[in-house]
Structures are given as structure tokens and as C-alpha cells.
Amino acid sequence: MSRMRKQTGIAASGAMPAPPIQKRRMNLTAYLFVLPAFAIYAVFLLWPTVRLVVLSFQDWNGLNATRTWIGLNNYLELLNSSEFWGALSHNLLWVLMAAFPILIGLGLAMILHSLRPSGSGIYRVIYFLPYTLTVVLVGIVWKWIYDPVWGPLSAFFRAVGLKSLSHGWLGDASSALPALALAANWTGYGFCMMLFLAGLGHIDPLLYDSAAIDGANTWQKFRHVTLPGLANTLNVVILIVFIATVRVFDIVYVTTRGGPVSSTEVLGTLIHRETFESQDVGYGAALSVMTALIILLASLAYLRFREREA
Amino acid sequence: MTQRAPSRFTLTSAATQLVLLTVAAFSLAPLAMIWLASLKSNAELTTNPLGLPRAWKFSNFVDAWQTAHLDSYFFNSVLTALPTLVVVLVTAGLAGYALAMLKFRAREPIFALFLFGLMVPSVSLIVPVYYTVVELGLLDTRPGLILPEIAIALPLAVFIMRSAFRDLPGELREAVLIDGGSELDCFRLVMLPLARPALSTVAVLTFLGVWNSFLYPLVLINSDTLRTMPLGLAYLQGRYVTNIVLLAAATSLTSIPTILIYIIFQRQFIRGIVEGSFK
Numbered sequence: 001m002s003r004m005r006k007q008t009g010i011a012a013s014g015a016m017p018a019p020p021i022q023k024r025r026m027n028l029t030a031y032l033f034v035l036p037a038f039a040i041y042a043v044f045l046l047w048p049t050v051r052l053v054v055l056s057f058q059d060w061n062g063l064n065a066t067r068t069w070i071g072l073n074n075y076l077e078l079l080n081s082s083e084f085w086g087a088l089s090h091n092l093l094w095v096l097m098a099a100f101p102i103l104i105g106l107g108l109a110m111i112l113h114s115l116r117p118s119g120s121g122i123y124r125v126i127y128f129l130p131y132t133l134t135v136v137l138v139g140i141v142w143k144w145i146y147d148p149v150w151g152p153l154s155a156f157f158r159a160v161g162l163k164s165l166s167h168g169w170l171g172d173a174s175s176a177l178p179a180l181a182l183a184a185n186w187t188g189y190g191f192c193m194m195l196f197l198a199g200l201g202h203i204d205p206l207l208y209d210s211a212a213i214d215g216a217n218t219w220q221k222f223r224h225v226t227l228p229g230l231a232n233t234l235n236v237v238i239l240i241v242f243i244a245t246v247r248v249f250d251i252v253y254v255t256t257r258g259g260p261v262s263s264t265e266v267l268g269t270l271i272h273r274e275t276f277e278s279q280d281v282g283y284g285a286a287l288s289v290m291t292a293l294i295i296l297l298a299s300l301a302y303l304r305f306r307e308r309e310a
Numbered sequence: 311m312t313q314r315a316p317s318r319f320t321l322t323s324a325a326t327q328l329v330l331l332t333v334a335a336f337s338l339a340p341l342a343m344i345w346l347a348s349l350k351s352n353a354e355l356t357t358n359p360l361g362l363p364r365a366w367k368f369s370n371f372v373d374a375w376q377t378a379h380l381d382s383y384f385f386n387s388v389l390t391a392l393p394t395l396v397v398v399l400v401t402a403g404l405a406g407y408a409l410a411m412l413k414f415r416a417r418e419p420i421f422a423l424f425l426f427g428l429m430v431p432s433v434s435l436i437v438p439v440y441y442t443v444v445e446l447g448l449l450d451t452r453p454g455l456i457l458p459e460i461a462i463a464l465p466l467a468v469f470i471m472r473s474a475f476r477d478l479p480g481e482l483r484e485a486v487l488i489d490g491g492s493e494l495d496c497f498r499l500v501m502l503p504l505a506r507p508a509l510s511t512v513a514v515l516t517f518l519g520v521w522n523s524f525l526y527p528l529v530l531i532n533s534d535t536l537r538t539m540p541l542g543l544a545y546l547q548g549r550y551v552t553n554i555v556l557l558a559a560a561t562s563l564t565s566i567p568t569i570l571i572y573i574i575f576q577r578q579f580i581r582g583i584v585e586g587s588f589k
Contacts, residue, residue, distance in 0.1 A: 027415075029493045033408035034420060037401035037464055044461030045427050048438035055438060062441075108333065117326050125576060126334045130341075132572045132579070133565055134522040136540040140547055140561050141340050144347070150554050152343050155359035190337065191583070198584045240587055247431040250524040254544050268433040268525075275437050276529065288434035299429035 052292075055285035062281045074286035084287065086262060087270045090177060091246050094266070097181035098188065098241045105192025105237070110226070112193075113200040124197070127190035135187075139254035142183035146170045170256055173263035180264055184251050192237050199233030200226070239302035243295050267291045341565060348374075348559035355555055370559035378550070378560050382535060383542030384567070387521060389452060390538055394459045394520045395513060398467050401460075402512060403505070406471025407497050411483055421472070427465035432525055435462070440529050450532045458530065459520045466586060467512045474508030475501060507581075514575070514582030521568065539564050 056074055060067040078084045108127060112120045130138065148154050148168035157166040169179040207225045216224065249268030252258060258265035258273065267287065275284030347355055348370050350363045358364065374380050408414070409421050439458050440449075448454030478501060486496040502509070527541040537545060543564050550557045572579050 027413075030408045030412035030414040030417070033404040033412065033493075033497075036397075037405035037468060038420060038423075040397070040401065040457060041424065041427065041461050041464045044439060044442065044458045045430065045435065045464070046423060048435055048442050049430055051438040051442065052434065055441075104333070108330075111326060111330065115323070115326055117323060117330060119327075119330075123330050123334055124580075125573075126337050128580065129569065129572065130337055131583075132518065132568045133341075134524070134540045134543070134568065136522075136524050136544050137561055137564050140543060140557070141344050143547075144344065144554070144558070145340060150355065150359070152347075152359055159360070186336075186340065189333075194580055194584055195587055198588070236588060243431070247433045249433050250540075253524075253528075254547065271433055271437065272525075272529075276440075281437065281441075284437050288437050292430055292434035295431050295434075296429045303425075303428075 052285050052288055055282055056289045058282045058285075060281045061279045062275070063279070067282075070282070074282045075290075077283065078286050078290065083262065083265065083270060084290075087265045087267050090264060090266050091248070093177060094181050094184075094248065095242055095245045097178065097185065098245055101185045101188030102192050102234075102237055102241060104189040105194075106196050106230075106234075108189065108193040109196035109200055110222075113197060124193070127193055129190065130187040131191045133187065135250035136254050138183065138187055139251040142180075142186070142251075143170060143255045146179055146183075170264075171260060173260045176256055176260060176264045180252065180255060183255075184248065188241065192241070195233060195237050195240075196230065199230045203229035236302065239298055242298050243302070246291065246295055246298070341562075344558050344565075345562045348555055348562045350555055352553065352555050367555070370555050371563060373556055374559040374563055378546050378556060379534065379537075379542065380539075380546075380560050380563055383537050383539045386452075386536055386542075387538040387567075390456055390459065390527075391517060391520045393456050394463065395516055397456075397460050398463045398516045399509060399512060402464055402467035402471050403502055403509065404497065405464075405468050406473075407475050407501060409468065409472045410475035411480065411501075412493075421468075424465050424468045427462075428469065432462055436525055436529050439526070443530055449530060450536065452536060455527055455530045455536075455538075458526055459523060462526075463516045463519055467516060470508050470512050470515075470586070471505065474505040478504055510578045511582040511585045514579050515586045517571070518568075518583075539567075 055067075057069060057071060058067040059070045059073070108123075111117065112123060117123075145151050145153050146169040148166065148171065153169070154166035157163065169175050203226065207229070208221060211221050211225050247268060248266055249272070252264055252266055252269050253272070256264045258269040268291075271284050271287045271291065274280050274287060278284075346363065347359075349366050349368065350358070351365070351367050354364060405424075409417060409424075435458075443449050443454045443458065446454070448457070482500060482504075483496050486500055487493070491499075522540060523538070524540040524544070527538045528544070531537060531541060534542075534545070543560060546557055546560050550560075
């Protein structure tokens, strides 16, 4: 990297015939190269982000020409509303549930990496497959699985004589959120496994050899070689899962739409409902800003871990 | 650990296989069940929900493809995903090259702005993006969906392409320029082929993102004739509440494109996801 910089530096100072013109041309070329990407990005991401912040300080129903500046009122309303805290707590509960795919993914990666069982290539492909599916599809499949009338889960419980368990798992306010999180986690452990496998591949095998020479048993090797070697991967996985969980929308929207009685309402569905159904655009914008801030803080931490990785 | 010989018939390896097979069954069962359901009739699904179909009803797939408009949803997904993919690959390639190899005053600020976009989630953007698209008169049009999809894919794409070009030797570029090649030649003929692994990473991530995208189409598209597969499927779910087997058939068919692409491009797919997460 520094070598490259030095080279271009030499080229710039050593280019004897008319350096200013050449430099200007290179400048123009550089801007022309960046322009197409930056133009689309500016209009459809940067500018909307600025507008989002502006909208969050306004009262607007999305239709009228007039938008009233109301300062921090949207934010105050939000912080005093039970729906915001309710949705946020559902997101956080979901984060806790995401410990399962992380642990299962870690376990699977350890087994596949260190025991090298036969068929490990096929297992990898199978475990990762649900992650590639459209989330809408995942939602519809699991909604059907949980369905009290049509679903295979109820049919199974009826068949084995556990009729009390054959109720609608998504229709019951007490079971809907964990049932939904389980469905979402179905796609998660294969993804976590892939990242852990990549992390395990970076651990120097010599470390295990020298640990063996020192007389370490399997647990000690895991504790003192594998875990420290995976620390950064673990941070990355946790943050990715955290961000994915805070921004969750698709699977909730196609299964429960936040119900029954708001038991599965998350920030994403709340934003959608307040903005496009209740037409309270300013309030929806304030919710969006809060969600973005939570993710921004996590992302900043994530980028720091990633830098350490590189 | 690597030197341990593969001992096939020990108790440990039998237990390991049992665990791995159980998890594999859990990974495949939901899909297998919906495929089985889509081969039955509604009447049979109530009496025989778990077993193999007694009469294989392949006509459900024909109904889903034609009557339920899955054909149109599929082509809309292709017509949304392909332009997004091409534009992201070309523009992110150009921008990544300039940000890595060329010197210009706004380089660092522009790169910082792209980095910022990595952290803004689509759930937060949907409100202002909707009104931006409305004001441009692009609501319920294909460009009105494609352009925001490109914009949200660009930050990671630019980031990955810039890293890839930074790892290439700058001497190569100077050699091309001294030989009288233009900057565009250097990019197109020399550097881009060398950055092919990064390009395939970007292609995988962009394709998955746009093909599976739901929130943007949900808000930006109203017409049935423009619906993509995820949006169309969500709509069919509301329309065929009692015709479960038709919905199951539509769901099964929707799973085919990504599974097919995943199986064919396995290695690029997995590397793309892993690198996209760490880079």
C-alpha cells in the first residue's frame, strides 16, 4: 500500500512534460470514473438520509403541501410512547434468541473443521441453503408450518396425542415472538457456521501442535487456542446478527404484521405502519432516525473490529 | 487436530454423523414439506398432511405459474435484478478504481460518504426514499425501484472494489499509461480482469440483495404487472388464503431460482458472503 503510494508519488513528480495538464486530466478522469456511482448514490441514498432527518423535525401527513416544524416533538412523543419501547424490547428479545444460531453455528463449524467427518462438504451446502432463500418465502413456509388447521406441526402434535400443543403458535400473543424468532433463526445458523469456518481456517495449525506438545487436552486447546483465535470472528458475527435483528422487517410483515396485540411489533413494522398506514410521516421519520442511530453505533464498533481483522 | 486420521467406524464418528444428520434434516424439512404439500390437493392436505401424496398433483405448479401470475413476477424479478447487477458492477468498478488508484482532491471525502452508506439500514431509508421517488415521478415504475436498489447496493460494492484495486500493483497502471493506453483501457483491459474475484463477490451480494428484496418493492410498486417474486408471493398469500396447495406450489417455485444459482455457483456464493461480511 505504502509502496504503491510512493510509486504514484514518483510518477507524479517525475512526469516531466507539462505536469499540470496531465495532472488536471487525471483529476478529471478520476471524477468521471466516480461520477456514475456517486450520482445514483447521492440522489437515492445520501439525499434521502438528509431528508429523513429534516422530516423527523416536522409534522406532515404525507399529502398536504404544508409541513409544520415542531422541533423535537416527534422524538419526545416517541420516547414517551409504549409502542416504541415495546417494539425496541421485541427487537432486543430477538437479539437474545439469536444466541442460538450463533452457538449452533459455532458448534457445527467446530465439528466440521476439527473432526473432518465424511460428507462435510455436503453438510456445509445444506446448512447454508436456507440463508439463500427469500425471507418472504421463509416467512410463508413457517407461517404454514405453525398454522393450527393446515400446518404440519399441529398435524404432528395431533398425531402423537399432544393436542394442547397443536394451537396456532403465531396466533397466540405469548408464543408468537419466540416462534417467529425460531423461524428467522432457521436461516441463521448456516450463515454463522460459514463465518466461523472462515475464522477457524485462519488459526495456525502449529498452535494446536505446540499445545499438544505442552500436554493440553481437547478442552484446553479450545479454551486457549480456538477461542482466542476466533475472538474477532465472534465479534463480527455478533454485530452482524445484532444489526440484522434490529432492522428485521420482512418476516414479521408477511407472517404476523406485528400482531397479535402488538406482541411481535418491531421497529421496522412500526416505522412502516406509522408512515404508510397512519400517515404520520414525521413520527415515522423520527422512528427511522432512532433505528438508524442504534445500527450506526453498532456498525461503528463493527468497523473497528473489521479493521483489526485486516 | 488436522493430523487426526479419519476413523470412520468409531462411536464418536457415529455420534457426530447423527448430530450432523439431525441438523441437516432440520435445514431441509421445511422446504421438503412445502414441496410435498404443493403436490397434493387441498382435500388430501387435510386428511394426509404429513405423508407422501397419494395422487401427485403436478397441475398445482401450472396453476401457480399461470393463474397466480408467478410467470410475470419471475420476469419482473429478472428485469429488476439484471439491470441492478450490471449497473452496480460497472459503476462500483469505476468508482472503486478511481478511489484506489487515482489521486484527486475529493477522494477521501467521497469514500467517507460511501462508507457512511454502509451503516444506514433500508428500514430507515424507506420513508424518505419513497417521497424522493414520488417527487421524481417514478413511483410504480421499474426505474423507480431499480435506482434505489442500486443506491443501497453501492456502498459495499464500492468498498470491496476499492480494496481489491488497492491490492493490485500501481506499476502495472503506469506501464499501461506509458505504452499510450488510456485510463479507461487500463481499467477495462488490465485491472478489471485482475479484480475478478472481487467482482464475483460483489455480484453475489448484489444479486442476493436485489432478488430477495421486499421492503423497497412493497413501498415503491403498486401494479400487479410490476411485482417482483417476493412481493408477488406476499400478495398471493393474502389472495389464496384457503387454496393452500396453490400457495405452497407458488412458494416452492419461488425457491427454485436462488437454490439453483446457489448450487451452481456454490464456491463463489459462499466466498462472496464470507468476504462481504469481513470486508
